[in-house]
Amino acid sequence: QSALTQPASVSGSPGQSITISCTGTSSDVGGFKYVSWYQQQPGKAPKLIIHAVTDRPSGVSNRFSGSKSGNTASLTISGLRAEDEADYYCCSYSSRSTLYVFGSGTKVTVL
Amino acid sequence: EVQLVESGGGLVQPGGSLRLSCAASGFTFRSYNMNWVRQAPGKGLEWLSYIGSSTRTIHYSDSVKGRFTISRDNVQNTLFLQMNSLRAEDTAIYYCARDSITGSECFDSWGQGTLVTVSS
Numbered sequence: 057q058s059a060l061t062q063p064a065s066v067s068g069s070p071g072q073s074i075t076i077s078c079t080g081t082s083s084d085v086g087g088f089k090y091v092s093w094y095q096q097q098p099g100k101a102p103k104l105i106i107h108a109v110t111d112r113p114s115g116v117s118n119r120f121s122g123s124k125s126g127n128t129a130s131l132t133i134s135g136l137r138a139e140d141e142a143d144y145y146c147c148s149y150s151s152r153s154t155l156y157v158f159g160s161g162t163k164v165t166v167l
Numbered sequence: 168e169v170q171l172v173e174s175g176g177g178l179v180q181p182g183g184s185l186r187l188s189c190a191a192s193g194f195t196f197r198s199y200n201m202n203w204v205r206q207a208p209g210k211g212l213e214w215l216s217y218i219g220s221s222t223r224t225i226h227y228s229d230s231v232k233g234r235f236t237i238s239r240d241n242v243q244n245t246l247f248l249q250m251n252s253l254r255a256e257d258t259a260i261y262y263c264a265r266d267s268i269t270g271s272e273c274f275d276s277w278g279q280g281t282l283v284t285v286s287s
Contacts, residue, residue: 090271090272092271092274094212100279101262101280103277104272107272107275108269108272111271113275148273153229155226155228156214156217156273157214158211158213161211
């Protein structure tokens, strides 16, 4: 099954807000209640930053927020900081042959 | 603190086999469903396999079905992935990932990964 569609890269200046989209279908993003988001720093394992579409695990900055509408989920990073430079992946359950499906990944660059 | 530590990666020739392990600690392993996820060099994340807490339910992605076998030892708190008929395209970092117990996220904890390189 194809990955969920994310922009390959998004950039912004410090202090700005950026939004990363994650587009799927009714068989994944649109068909299930929850989407989660992961941040992956270079050479590190992914880290959960958003679960249940909008919730942040303990310790994750409130500059990260999530939303979902139909087949598209979004991650917004406000007050962009240099430390936010990383790859970001969305993840959803799937009713197709794969149990879980990830987004294609978005590289965030802080200018 | 939840800890997942993978091991068993390395260099293997095409057509060869490798067995990965993931040692779990800091939580009640037998109560959680577990997964394997991989990431090819410079590429995105790919879910590979799921095993239920009691091992009754197992799922595989089409890319590894018939070649890889997931298993677990709830006494030794260890997850395994037996990989056979390895191909160059299986070269990747392999992560074990704990399934969400609430269902509100795909995976709530990850190991640090182990690198598998398939090359002659």
